[in-house]
Amino acid sequence: MSDAGTRKSAILLMSLGEDRAAATLHHLPATEVQALGVAMARLSQVSKDELAAVLAEFRMETEQLSALHLGSGSYIRAVLRKALGDDRASNLLEDILQPDEPHGGIERLNDLEAGEVVELVRDEHPQILATLLVHLDRKKASEVLEKLPERLRHDVILRVATFGGVQPAALAELTDVLTEMLSGEGLKRSRLGGARTAAEIVNLMNSAQEEEAIAHVRAHDEALAQRIVEEMFVFENLLDLEDRYIQRLLKDIESDSLIVALKGSAPELREKFLKNMSQRAAETLREDIELRGPVRVSQVETEQKAILQVVRRLADAGEVVVSAPGTDDFV
Numbered sequence: 307m308s309d310a311g312t313r314k315s316a317i318l319l320m321s322l323g324e325d326r327a328a329a330t331l332h333h334l335p336a337t338e339v340q341a342l343g344v345a346m347a348r349l350s351q352v353s354k355d356e357l358a359a360v361l362a363e364f365r366m367e368t369e370q371l372s373a374l375h376l377g378s379g380s381y382i383r384a385v386l387r388k389a390l391g392d393d394r395a396s397n398l399l400e401d402i403l404q405p406d407e408p409h410g411g412i413e414r415l416n417d418l419e420a421g422e423v424v425e426l427v428r429d430e431h432p433q434i435l436a437t438l439l440v441h442l443d444r445k446k447a448s449e450v451l452e453k454l455p456e457r458l459r460h461d462v463i464l465r466v467a468t469f470g471g472v473q474p475a476a477l478a479e480l481t482d483v484l485t486e487m488l489s490g491e492g493l494k495r496s497r498l499g500g501a502r503t504a505a506e507i508v509n510l511m512n513s514a515q516e517e518e519a520i521a522h523v524r525a526h527d528e529a530l531a532q533r534i535v536e537e538m539f540v541f542e543n544l545l546d547l548e549d550r551y552i553q554r555l556l557k558d559i560e561s562d563s564l565i566v567a568l569k570g571s572a573p574e575l576r577e578k579f580l581k582n583m584s585q586r587a588a589e590t591l592r593e594d595i596e597l598r599g600p601v602r603v604s605q606v607e608t609e610q611k612a613i614l615q616v617v618r619r620l621a622d623a624g625e626v627v628v629s630a631p632g633t634d635d636f637v
Contacts, residue, residue, distance in 0.1 A: 312341055312342065312345045313345055313349075314360050314363070314364075315342055315345070316342055316345035316346040316349055317349065317352055317356070317357060317360045318360055318361070318364055319331070319342060319346060320346055320349060320352075321357065321360075321361065415438065415441075415442060415446070416442055416443050416446050420446065420449035420450045420452075420453055421453060423442075423446070423450050424450055424453045424454065427450075428454065428458075432458060432461045432462050432465055433465055435454075435458075435462045435465075436462050436465035436466045436469055437469070439451070439462065439466055439507065440466055440469055440503050444506045444507055444509075444510060444618070445510055445615060447507045448507050448508070448509075448510035448511050449510075451463065451507060451511060451515075452511055452512065452515060456518070459515070459519070460518065460519060460522035460523075463504055463507070463508060463519045463522070463523065464522065464523050464526055466503055466504045466507065467500065467501055467503075467504035467523060467530055467533075467534055468500075468527075468530065469500060469503070501530065501533040501534045501537050502537045504523075504534050504537075505534045505535075505537035505538040505539075506537075506618070508520065508534065508538065509538050509539060509540070509611075509614065510611055510614075510615070512604070512607065512608075513607050520534060520535060539614065539617070539618075539628060540614075541567065541571065541575070541610040541611075541613065541614060542571070542572065542575060543628070544575060544578065544613075544617070545572075545574060545575050545578055546628075547578075547617075547626070547628060548627070549581075549582050551620075551626040551627065551628075552578060552579060552582040553582045554620065554625055554626055555613075555616060555617060555620065555626065556579070556582065556583065558616050558620065559613055559616060561591070561594075563609045563612055563613065564579070564591070564609075564613070565591065565594050565595055565598055566598070566601055566605055566606055566609040567606060567609040567610045567612075567613055568591075568595055569595055569598055569601050569606060570601065570603065570606030570607075570610070571606075571610070576595070579591075580592060
């Protein structure tokens with residue numbers, strides 16, 4: 307917000323009265339509240355003409371905003387297409403403009419145990435399985451994949467990585483399957499999938515299956531396998547996280563989980579965590595790591611992947627920013 311805009315906002319808030327001003331500030335980020343508080347404190351004299359101009363501008367903008375619903379769909383389409391191009395805009399519009407729906411068919415699969423999902427879908431065509439998996443939570447999709455027979459698992463991962471949307475015939479078949487399994491609840495067509503989705507799912511599998519999956523994709527398409535690998539975020543990538551994000555991450559990690567995860571990590575990554583803790587906490591953690599006896603590699607991998615899940619959750623919530631491996635982009 308510009309200085310002029312902040313002054314206008316401060317004048318408007320001062321004219322609202324204490325209760326309305328407080329209610330308005332309640333919905334703003336702390337940084338904006340602080341800026342507006344400073345601006346209100348610095349207000350000394352406001353002429354009648356300036357107050358009238360601020361109120362008139364606010365009224366005009368309010369009237370324009372209240373009328374947006376009349377053509378907001380076409381407006382959003384135009385803006386997104388100009389900003390993103392037709393293809394990317396189309397991918398987003400279905401989700402943005404589609405009204406909220408009740409907990410639907412595929413979403414209900416997230417509430418089932420992975421074994422129950424496998425029992426429901428294991429005899430379906432691999433393309434249907436891929437379509438289901440791209441809709442599931444990444445952790446649930448990974449658990450389901452791990453329980454599939456190896457040959458089927460590799461086939462499905464490849465289809466996830468090359469997924470480009472649900473074709474009409476596949477959509478009709480999938481709808482029939484879900485109708486039979488889950489009482490016919492609705493299904494939203496998805497354009498999910500691709501190397502990123504495959505990477506997020508494979509990232510949560512155990513290391514042996516992860517390596518087998520990548521090897522299978524590489525045998526089919528070397529470039530595609532490389533894209534998946536580049537999209538994968540592994541525990542060592544936490545070394546690139548900013549210190550403030552490591553500090554935020556530490557709030558959501560169990561101490562015992564961190565001890566095991568760092569027990570099998572590189573020294574520099576261990577120091578990355580330790581330097582973002584209080585001196586006392588760092589000393590305690592260092593002692594706990596040294597005193598911990600031998601730990602199985604599989605246990606280390608399990609705890610590291612659990613921490614990566616926390617990272618992904620925080621990233622999705624906008625509380626942590628991580629770079630896509632091998633790029634300068636943010637995800």
